[in-house]
Amino acid sequence: MAVYTDVSDEELADFLAGYDIGGLLACKGIAEGVENSNFLLHTQGGYFILTLYEKRVAEGDLPFFLGLLDHLAARGVNCPQPVHMKNGAALGTLAGRPAAIVTFLDGMSVKRADANHCAMVGEALARMHLAARDFPLKRANALSLNGWPPLFATAEARAEEVLPGLAVAIASELSHLQGAWPQDLPQGVIHADLFPDNVFFLSGGLSGLIDFYFACNDFLAYDLAICLNAWCFEHDASFNITKGMAMMAGYQRVRRLEPAEAKALPVLARGAALRFLLTRLVDWLNVPAGALVKPKDPAEYVKKLRFHQHAQSARDYGLLA
Amino acid sequence: MAVYTDVSDEELADFLAGYDIGGLLACKGIAEGVENSNFLLHTQGGYFILTLYEKRVAEGDLPFFLGLLDHLAARGVNCPQPVHMKNGAALGTLAGRPAAIVTFLDGMSVKRADANHCAMVGEALARMHLAARDFPLKRANALSLNGWPPLFATAEARAEEVLPGLAVAIASELSHLQGAWPQDLPQGVIHADLFPDNVFFLSGGLSGLIDFYFACNDFLAYDLAICLNAWCFEHDASFNITKGMAMMAGYQRVRRLEPAEAKALPVLARGAALRFLLTRLVDWLNVPAGALVKPKDPAEYVKKLRFHQHAQSARDYGLLA
Numbered sequence: 001m002a003v004y005t006d007v008s009d010e011e012l013a014d015f016l017a018g019y020d021i022g023g024l025l026a027c028k029g030i031a032e033g034v035e036n037s038n039f040l041l042h043t044q045g046g047y048f049i050l051t052l053y054e055k056r057v058a059e060g061d062l063p064f065f066l067g068l069l070d071h072l073a074a075r076g077v078n079c080p081q082p083v084h085m086k087n088g089a090a091l092g093t094l095a096g097r098p099a100a101i102v103t104f105l106d107g108m109s110v111k112r113a114d115a116n117h118c119a120m121v122g123e124a125l126a127r128m129h130l131a132a133r134d135f136p137l138k139r140a141n142a143l144s145l146n147g148w149p150p151l152f153a154t155a156e157a158r159a160e161e162v163l164p165g166l167a168v169a170i171a172s173e174l175s176h177l178q179g180a181w182p183q184d185l186p187q188g189v190i191h192a193d194l195f196p197d198n199v200f201f202l203s204g205g206l207s208g209l210i211d212f213y214f215a216c217n218d219f220l221a222y223d224l225a226i227c228l229n230a231w232c233f234e235h236d237a238s239f240n241i242t243k244g245m246a247m248m249a250g251y252q253r254v255r256r257l258e259p260a261e262a263k264a265l266p267v268l269a270r271g272a273a274l275r276f277l278l279t280r281l282v283d284w285l286n287v288p289a290g291a292l293v294k295p296k297d298p299a300e301y302v303k304k305l306r307f308h309q310h311a312q313s314a315r316d317y318g319l320l321a
Numbered sequence: 322m323a324v325y326t327d328v329s330d331e332e333l334a335d336f337l338a339g340y341d342i343g344g345l346l347a348c349k350g351i352a353e354g355v356e357n358s359n360f361l362l363h364t365q366g367g368y369f370i371l372t373l374y375e376k377r378v379a380e381g382d383l384p385f386f387l388g389l390l391d392h393l394a395a396r397g398v399n400c401p402q403p404v405h406m407k408n409g410a411a412l413g414t415l416a417g418r419p420a421a422i423v424t425f426l427d428g429m430s431v432k433r434a435d436a437n438h439c440a441m442v443g444e445a446l447a448r449m450h451l452a453a454r455d456f457p458l459k460r461a462n463a464l465s466l467n468g469w470p471p472l473f474a475t476a477e478a479r480a481e482e483v484l485p486g487l488a489v490a491i492a493s494e495l496s497h498l499q500g501a502w503p504q505d506l507p508q509g510v511i512h513a514d515l516f517p518d519n520v521f522f523l524s525g526g527l528s529g530l531i532d533f534y535f536a537c538n539d540f541l542a543y544d545l546a547i548c549l550n551a552w553c554f555e556h557d558a559s560f561n562i563t564k565g566m567a568m569m570a571g572y573q574r575v576r577r578l579e580p581a582e583a584k585a586l587p588v589l590a591r592g593a594a595l596r597f598l599l600t601r602l603v604d605w606l607n608v609p610a611g612a613l614v615k616p617k618d619p620a621e622y623v624k625k626l627r628f629h630q631h632a633q634s635a636r637d638y639g640l641l642a
Contacts, residue, residue, distance in 0.1 A: 008432040009522075025427040025523065028361060031350035040349060040361050042427060047368065106346040106363060108330040201330075202346065 005037045005052050007095050015094045018085045019101065021045030035213055037097075040104070047104040048083060052097045057213055059098050064139045065212055066090040066100055068132065068189060075131035077124075078208035080105050107200025107207030115246035118231050120206040121199055122250025125191065125227055128209065129220050130255055132189035141192065141216040143275050145181050148174055151278045158285050162298055170277070173305065177271055182219065182264040190223035191215055195230040221261035224251055225268035228317055229276065229304055237303035244318030257319070265314040273308055277301035326358045326373050328416050336415045339406045340422065342366030356534055358418075361425070368425040369404060373418045378534055380419050385460045386533050387411040387421055389453065389510060396452035398445075399529035401426050428521025428528030436567035439552050441527040442520055443571025446512065446548055449530065450541050451576055453510035462513065462537040464596050466502050469495055472599045479606050483619055491598070494626065498592055503540065503585040511544035512536055516551040542582035545572055546589035549638055550597065550625055558624035565639030578640070586635040594629055598622035 007027070016024050022044025030038045030049075037052040053062060066082045070090065073081040080102035082090035092099050110117055141147070152170055159167040191198075193214040200208045224247075232243040251257070257265075280298035287295055311317065328348070337345050343365025351359045351370075358373040374383060387403045391411065394402040401423035403411035413420050431438055462468070473491055480488040512519075514535040521529045545568075553564040572578070578586075601619035608616055632638065 006432070009429040010433075012429075023524070024429065026425070026521075027429055029352035030361065031352050040351065042368075042425075047363075104347070104363075108333075108345065108348060111327070111329040111331075200347075203344070 005054070005095050005097060007039070007052070011095055015092060015099065016043065018087065018092060019043075019083060020086055021048065021083060021101070041101065048101050049080060049104055050094075050099065050101050052094060052099045054097065057098075061139060061213075062091050062098055062100070064137045065215060067137055068135055068212055068215055069102065071135045072128060072131050077128050077131045078105065078206075079212065080208075080210055105200060105208040105210060107202040109197050109199060110201055111196075113196055113231055113243070115240075115243045117199075117201065117206075118243040119246040119250035120201070121194065121227055121231055122224070122247035122252075123254050124199070124206050124209060125194060125223060126251045126254035128191060129188055129223070135189050139216045141190075141218040143192070143214070143279065144218055144222075145177060145271065148177075148274060148278055151282060155278070155281045155285055159281060162281060162284060163302060166281075166302065169302070170274070170281075173270065173274055173309075177267065177274065180267045181271065182260070182267065185219040185221055185261055185264060186258060187217060188220050189215060190218050190220060190226075192218065192223060192226060194223070194227050219261075219264075219268065220255075221257060221264060222268045222272065224248075224257075225265060225272040226275075228265075228269055229272045229301075232317075233304055233307075237300060237307070239307050239317075241316075241318050245320065246318070248314075248318045249320070257314075262314040262319055265317055265319065266308060266311040269311065269317065270305060270308040273301050273305040277305060326375070326416050326418060328360070328373070332416055336413060336420065337364065339408070339413060340364075340404060341407055342369065342404060342422070362422065369422050370401060370425055371415075371420065371422050373415060373420045375418065378419075382460060382534075383412050383419055383421070385458045386536060388458055389456055389533055389536055390423065392456045393449060393452050398449055398452045399426065399527075400533065401529075401531055426521060426529040426531060428523040430518050430520060431522055432517075434517055434552055434564070436561075436564045438520075438522065438527075439564040440567040440571035441522070442515065442548055442552055443545070443568035443573075444575050445520070445527050445530060446515060446544060447572045447575035449512060450509055450544070456510055460537045462511075462539040464513070464535070464600065465539055465543075466498060466592065469498075469595060469599055472603060476599070476602045476606055480602060483602060483605060484623060487602075487623065490623070491595070491602075494591065494595055494630075498588065498595065501588045502592065503581070503588065506540040506542055506582055506585060507579060508538060509541050510536055511539045511541060511547075513539065513544060513547060515544070515548050540582075540585075540589065541576075542578060542585060543589045543593065545569075545578075546586060546593040547596075549586075549590055550593045550622075553638075554625055554628075558621060558628070560628050560638075562637075562639050566641065567639070569635075569639045570641070578635075583635040583640055586638055586640070587629060587632040590632065590638065591626060591629040594622050594626040598626060 013024050024043055026042040028040045030040050032038050035056045036054050039050040041048040041050045069079055069082050072079050083101040084090050156167050198211040232240050234240055277298055280296050283295040284298050334345050347363040349361045351361050353359050356377045357375050360371040362369040362371045390400055390403050393400050404422040405411050477488050519532040553561050555561055598619055601617050604616040605619050
């Protein structure tokens with residue numbers, strides 16, 4: 001939940017004068033997203049989401065993120081669509097921060113995903129991958145292989161506070177991944193954070209994907225590995241192979257994995273688990289006093305990582321021959 | 322800002338089946354209100370606010386609060402209007418908590434109120450007082466004269482942590498008010514918390530009053546004294562007599578103060594300042610670890626109280642003869 005920046009009614013009215021969506025009727029801070037301040041905006045033109053980008057999002061990345069939403073929406077992917085100003089820009093400034101307005105997307109995230117949800121997520125992920133193929137902008141993945149050691153360095157000394165043996169376990173996993181990480185798999189724009197919070201469902205169908213603020217260029221199959229981590233484990237950190245099969249089949253209905261991608265799946269899943277383990281560890285150790293956001297438990301990803309370390313092949317994730 | 326309770330999509334869909342507002346399209350936690358969990362609800366029937374009542378609101382008081390909103394809305398006061406279920410009830414249960422749906426009220430609260438806003442607030446307050454005259458339910462004001470000593474008792478030992486001399490100053494003020502508090506002024510239903518957060522404006526006019534969860538039966542002029550405290554001081558705690566005059570005139574355009582009410586205004590203003598000083602003091606001293614809500618500074622009301630202690634008559638608040 002997050003509203004970090006207070007916006008005055010006068011500032012907001014001035015900001016809206018740059019758009020063609022009518023006068024301001026209401027604006028309420030919404031408890032969604034942990035990186036930015038989000039508001040529900042009601043204008044004479046309808047309902048929208050107003051986002052103020054806080055410091056964790058680099059301003060230079062915003063054209064990539066907003067351009068990607070434009071690109072995907074134009075190709076039929078259900079995602080928030082940036083509303084452009086009268087001058088054509090999708091990005092403005094409000095309360096001293098970069099700010100954008102996007103369309104309001106109906107739907108609800110699910111608390112308890114079942115195999116059917118996983119199938120729809122796999123399918124939507126593949127559609128997103130295909131739709132983004134001709135997106136011209138690039139953004140490197142700062143949270144991939146080369147980004148993990150410096151991230152770990154900031155937390156290594158205190159990792160034992162979270163779990164005994166954690167520092168050694170992470171160091172050893174990092175060393176393994178540095179040798180085993182694939183070099184040459186199909187690449188493209190990936191969502192990189194397609195957790196249940198970021199997928200909306202409506203009337204039994206998937207109604208949209210949100211929160212593209214980690215999107216970047218990387219291996220497409222790595223995105224699938226992130227989703228396997230995010231959707232297919234139970235609360236006790238056991239892997240639900242039925243959900244895995246559903247997600248893999250959903251993905252492959254739209255885009256077939258190449259043999260090299262299938263082969264790399266266990267190592268990609270290890271990397272994905274380590275990536276979320278590391279960022280959660282850093283967040284856990286750096287909760288500011290009076291924080292509005294309770295950090296997520298890194299231990300969940302220690303258990304998931306352990307599962308991946310024992311996986312033999314993509315079959316263990318539900319890939320059928 | 323507040324969302325204390327997580328609601329699953331399944332629970333919510335079940336809850337909505339009791340209403341006649343169509344299927345669920347979206348639901349987002351909103352960062353508004355400090356007592357309850359509030360959600361923006363989009364259904365096929367439109368946009369609404371869903372409130373889950375947390376433990377600080379006594380369940381037995383909810384029929385008073387919701388009945389009052391029905392009563393006021395029927396008499397033309399712009400306030401959230403409870404949506405009744407198919408069975409006629411305005412109050413249901415969701416996620417183990419009492420829950421209600423009210424209409425979505427357009428408008429924005431102002432960050433910097435001017436005299437014109439104060440005039441509109443005075444007028445709306447008086448209209449609310451008149452509209453509630455025939456409301457049949459009663460609710461005692463737990464935060465009036467008799468409620469202050471027990472509240473102070475919970476904070477007295479630690480009051481010095483907030484401001485040196487505060488414990489003695491409050492004890493002395495309490496003693497003064499116990500002797501000086503009026504016995505016989507016009508009574509009725511008061512809002513009792515009509516701060517800038519709880520008043521919406523739209524296109525230069527006042528569009529509605531919200532958050533009636535402190536409403537109770539008490540002296541009508543005490544409600545005006547609360548508003549003078551809440552709206553007519555500057556950030557440096559100086560009283561802005563222009564705003565006071567505007568508010569008093571606005572109120573009197575709709576309902577004239579009786580001579581006894583005007584005479585009692587300084588002591589009522591002292592009581593109102595002490596009431597908010599005490600609740601802020603208690604909240605300040607009892608912030609739970611990891612609290613989502615930053616408490617408001619009690620010192621602001623120490624300064625306001627000092628102003629009231631030197632006020633001679635209602636003229637000092639802007640009442641014209």
